[in-house]
Amino acid sequence: SAANIGVVGLAVMGSNLARNLASREGNTVAVYNRSREKTDALVAEHPEAGFIPSFSYEEFAASLTTPRTAIIMVKAGRGTDAVIDELVKVFEPGDIIVDGGNAYFPDTIRREKAVRETGINFVGAGISGGEEGALNGPSIMPGGSDESWVTLGPILTSIAAVAEGEPCVTHIGHNGAGHFVKMVHNGIEYADMQLIAEAYDLIRRGTGKTPAEIADIFTDWNGGELESYLIEITAEVLRQIDAETGKPLVDVILDQAGAKGTGAWTVQTALSLGVPVSGIAEATFARSLSSHPEQRRVAAALPGPDSTFEVDDVDAFVEDVRQALFASKIIAYSQGFDEIRAGAEEYDWSIDLGAVAKIWRAGCIIRAQFLNRIADAYAEEPGLPVLATAPYFADSIARGQGAWRRVVVAAAQAGIPAPAFSSSLAYYDGIRADRLPAALVQGQRDFFGAHTYKRIDKPGTFHTDWSGDRTESEAEDTH
Numbered sequence: 005s006a007a008n009i010g011v012v013g014l015a016v017m018g019s020n021l022a023r024n025l026a027s028r029e030g031n032t033v034a035v036y037n038r039s040r041e042k043t044d045a046l047v048a049e050h051p052e053a054g055f056i057p058s059f060s061y062e063e064f065a066a067s068l069t070t071p072r073t074a075i076i077m078v079k080a081g082r083g084t085d086a087v088i089d090e091l092v093k094v095f096e097p098g099d100i101i102v103d104g105g106n107a108y109f110p111d112t113i114r115r116e117k118a119v120r121e122t123g124i125n126f127v128g129a130g131i132s133g134g135e136e137g138a139l140n141g142p143s144i145m146p147g148g149s150d151e152s153w154v155t156l157g158p159i160l161t162s163i164a165a166v167a168e169g170e171p172c173v174t175h176i177g178h179n180g181a182g183h184f185v186k187m188v189h190n191g192i193e194y195a196d197m198q199l200i201a202e203a204y205d206l207i208r209r210g211t212g213k214t215p216a217e218i219a220d221i222f223t224d225w226n227g228g229e230l231e232s233y234l235i236e237i238t239a240e241v242l243r244q245i246d247a248e249t250g251k252p253l254v255d256v257i258l259d260q261a262g263a264k265g266t267g268a269w270t271v272q273t274a275l276s277l278g279v280p281v282s283g284i285a286e287a288t289f290a291r292s293l294s295s296h297p298e299q300r301r302v303a304a305a306l307p308g309p310d311s312t313f314e315v316d317d318v319d320a321f322v323e324d325v326r327q328a329l330f331a332s333k334i335i336a337y338s339q340g341f342d343e344i345r346a347g348a349e350e351y352d353w354s355i356d357l358g359a360v361a362k363i364w365r366a367g368c369i370i371r372a373q374f375l376n377r378i379a380d381a382y383a384e385e386p387g388l389p390v391l392a393t394a395p396y397f398a399d400s401i402a403r404g405q406g407a408w409r410r411v412v413v414a415a416a417q418a419g420i421p422a423p424a425f426s427s428s429l430a431y432y433d434g435i436r437a438d439r440l441p442a443a444l445v446q447g448q449r450d451f452f453g454a455h456t457y458k459r460i461d462k463p464g465t466f467h468t469d470w471s472g473d474r475t476e477s478e479a480e481d482t483h
């Protein structure tokens with residue numbers, strides 16, 4: 005037995021992660037795949053890695069030093085359960101099984117509980133950054149026990165991306181905390197992408213600029229507070245010309261956005277937790293809306309506004325859109341972090357929100373300088389209830405809100421959908437409102453369902469006798 009770390013599942017993610025592990029000082033990597041071909045191919049193509057291949061789970065376990073540590077990189081779902089069942093048979097108490105796939109966090113909570121009963125540690129680790137990240141340095145979000153982190157920490161630190169000298173990995177919290185945070189990361193990614201897409205659409209339809217010209221605008225924006233990987237790749241996509249037609253590629257790509265489900269998980273979880281992640285929800289729904297061509301064909305007959313969309317001062321409009329994008333982005337991240345805070349509370353995880361922001365600065369899709377500002381905000385006030393109220397963000401929104409409002413108005417008047425821009429603004433105005441019409445909703449609920457209400461001027465729970473003499477009485481607080 006000579007390997008300190010093993011990888012099970014050698015498709016693209018697993019083989020890249022295994023190569024990354026092998027390239028780091030001090031690691032010897034055992035590899036196993038259900039079907040032999042992938043193992044043979046990986047070992048043959050990468051002799052420099054010094055992999056220790058095995059062709060049964062017994063052999064795999066025997067090739068690992070104790071505590072045995074293995075990272076599973078197989079298709080999420082049943083495949084993961086199948087591999088866990090096999091590893092549990094050949095591993096011993098104290099050993100560590102890591103699931104690096106895209107598991108749904110309730111599955112991770114369930115698996116951790118079941119595996120723990122055998123004395124073996126189970127760690128669900130969110131790994132972000134796709135194939136390239138797996139090979140060169142991903143952002144890693146491990147959950148699991150403190151005990152497993154002692155062994156696993158140095159190994160994961162050795163392969164993680166590095167941002168400003170700091171590795172993009174931290175022990176997020178127990179059991180499913182890592183996969184939960186990875187899920188919200190993906191949700192935020194949906195929102196960020198949708199906001200950028202709306203900015204592009206508004207500029208394109210408002211000013212008639214070409215995709216290549218808009219690419220230059222994004223490149224310019226990337227030099228400022230919007231600096232991020234997503235803005236950078238947006239410029240590259242917009243600049244791309246289709247070889248076959250000579251048109252901008254973006255005009256040739258079918259406008260129906262796909263999704264693998266992590267955005268939907270983020271929204272479903274937020275609904276259960278009662279956290280208003282409206283930006284992520286709108287982004288997820290925008291993809292759904294785009295993907296119903298039959299409905300869109302029929303609905304295309306519906307009338308839009310009479311006036312055409314004309315922008316007088318193009319430069320001023322572009323700057324407005326930039327500011328609207330930044331303000332909306334602040335709200336989207338604020339909502340995402342709110343979901344992590346609420347998840348931590350619900351599942352009893354102690355999550356350092358600032359540390360989460362820091363490990364997203366490199367290796368993952370939402371990497372950006374901006375995350376430093378989030379880390380700063382939580383360093384200043386760890387219990388910050390609304391991220392957007394931190395001084396840097398509040399000041400940015402204060403400066404940009406005029407532009408943000410103009411853009412949302414222009415979009416509405418022009419009949420250009422800007423669901424993420426406008427829902428973020430509605431959230432902003434809602435969360436900062438002194439009084440909300442929720443009072444009226446409570447009145448309605450009491451009217452039809454005797455759901456009761458509280459008063460602003462005295463404690464207690466009350467009900468008005470709507471069907472009788474309409475007097476108010478004190479009620480039991482049961483609804």
Ligand code: NBP
Nearest residue numbers: 013014015016017038039078079080083086105106131134
């Ligand atoms: P896939 O998701 O395509 O899964 C293929 C691997 O799963 C193969 O090694 C296959 O073995 C193995 N496998 C299956 Br399927 N069922 C199995 C079973 N019952 N027992 C044992 N092995 C089984 O691989 P991938 O694209 O490399 O992704 C791996 C994980 O990483 C997934 O959870 C995925 O969601 C995640 N992922 C993350 C990112 C990211 O950016 N973070 C990107 C892509 C994927 P075989 O060779 O014998 O069929």
